[in-house]
Amino acid sequence: MKFFENRSFDDLCSLKVEENARFYCELEDYDQLNEIDGFLREKSIKHLVLGEGTNIVPINNFEGLVIKNKLKGITEIDESFVEVSSGENWNEFVKWSLSEGKKGLENLALIPGTVGAGPVQNIGAYGSEISKFIEEISVFNFETSKVETMKKDDCEFSYRSSIFQQTNKYFILSVSFKFEQDSKLNLSYKSIQELITSKGLIEENLTSYDVFDLVSQIRKKVLPDHKLNPNVGSFFKNIRLPESEYRKLDLPTDIPIYKGDGEVKISSAYLIEKAGWKGKREGGVGISDLHSLVVVCDKGTNGSEILEFANKVIDDIYSKTGLRLEIEPTLV
Numbered sequence: 001m002k003f004f005e006n007r008s009f010d011d012l013c014s015l016k017v018e019e020n021a022r023f024y025c026e027l028e029d030y031d032q033l034n035e036i037d038g039f040l041r042e043k044s045i046k047h048l049v050l051g052e053g054t055n056i057v058p059i060n061n062f063e064g065l066v067i068k069n070k071l072k073g074i075t076e077i078d079e080s081f082v083e084v085s086s087g088e089n090w091n092e093f094v095k096w097s098l099s100e101g102k103k104g105l106e107n108l109a110l111i112p113g114t115v116g117a118g119p120v121q122n123i124g125a126y127g128s129e130i131s132k133f134i135e136e137i138s139v140f141n142f143e144t145s146k147v148e149t150m151k152k153d154d155c156e157f158s159y160r161s162s163i164f165q166q167t168n169k170y171f172i173l174s175v176s177f178k179f180e181q182d183s184k185l186n187l188s189y190k191s192i193q194e195l196i197t198s199k200g201l202i203e204e205n206l207t208s209y210d211v212f213d214l215v216s217q218i219r220k221k222v223l224p225d226h227k228l229n230p231n232v233g234s235f236f237k238n239i240r241l242p243e244s245e246y247r248k249l250d251l252p253t254d255i256p257i258y259k260g261d262g263e264v265k266i267s268s269a270y271l272i273e274k275a276g277w278k279g280k281r282e283g284g285v286g287i288s289d290l291h292s293l294v295v296v297c298d299k300g301t302n303g304s305e306i307l308e309f310a311n312k313v314i315d316d317i318y319s320k321t322g323l324r325l326e327i328e329p330t331l332v
């Protein structure tokens with residue numbers, strides 16, 4: 001296999017930044033893992049597993065090896081279980097599952113990126129999360145140089161988080177999904193409800209395909225297209241606090257909160273908009289005028305400029321509310 005030197009990130013990530021990777025290779029086959037492992041040990045360098053680059057922010061040149069994931073294939077174990085190679089495109093897999101009569105993933109329509117990156121931040125949208133459907137994950141462990149199987153409980157899934165964010169030692173090779181035969185539609189999300197009402201649709205008549213279409217319509221309206229306007233989707237996580245901590249904060253009463261499971265959820269989009277950042281730009285970077293969680297930038301902007309801008313937003317919100325926003329994508 002080929003190891004390239006000084007590969008630009010500009011066509012490897014959706015922010016289209018110009019930082020470089022010291023080394024770059026493409027993994028197409030499990031057999032190549034040992035060669036990659038050997039290369040990393042010989043050079044004593046770090047590595048970055050790369051899917052479609054829709055959730056990374058290269059803030060400097062990367063002095064290691066970027067391993068682009070090109071593992072492909074979908075294996076139907078039986079009616080309920082499917083094993084998917086991690087380099088498959090997520091939305092294509094969602095469409096495939098619906099075409100095979102497997103219900104459940106429709107609320108996760110149109111999330112960009114690969115299947116293998118899904119568990120890393122436990123991708124979620126419109127009231128659903130990938131972890132609900134995961135049975136087990138096959139990984140290559142760079143510490144032991146072995147392929148291992150991780151059960152769902154080993155993955156420590158929570159809101160936009162998993163064990164794969166705490167350690168860099170795992171390369172997710174494939175993800176096994178379990179589909180329920182009698183899966184019910186999840187129509188609870190407010191914007192789905194509003195669209196159903198405005199279109200005069202009858203809930204009982206809706207299919208998983210219809211929900212896929214509704215979610216796709218909403219997403220196209222509220223999110224900037226990363227192929228035209230470089231972005232990584234939500235740049236900031238929503239805030240989640242234990243109720244006891246929230247009570248100590250004495251926040252302004254107009255900030256909308258959602259209570260559940262002993263937690264208080266605060267919409268970061270609301271805080272950013274209220275602080276006047278929605279649609280605001282500084283140089284080549286800004287907050288989208290469509291969605292206040294989305295940082296957009298011009299092609300060729302430096303990653304460090306993007307981070308500087310994001311930190312400015314974080315500091316401003318902190319000074320106004322005492323709440324500190326957390327960055328969602330991986331800083332490279």
Ligand SMILES: Cc1cc2nc3c(=O)[nH]c(=O)nc-3n(C[C@H](O)[C@H](O)[C@H](O)COP(=O)(O)OP(=O)(O)OC[C@H]3O[C@@H](n4cnc5c(N)ncnc54)[C@H](O)[C@@H]3O)c2cc1C
Nearest residue numbers: 051052053054055113114116117123124125172232233330
């Ligand atoms: C317009 C837009 C909308 C979005 N909407 C949503 C949304 O609704 N919900 C949501 O949750 N996210 C959303 N995202 C974020 C993004 O789509 C997801 O995080 C997606 O899973 C990233 O996939 P990727 O292949 O591009 O990952 P990359 O950006 O390539 O990688 C992301 C991280 O995962 C790691 N990684 C990738 N593949 C593997 C692997 N095989 N093994 C181990 N680690 C790996 C990388 O090292 C990196 O740390 C959105 C992004 C954009 C641009």
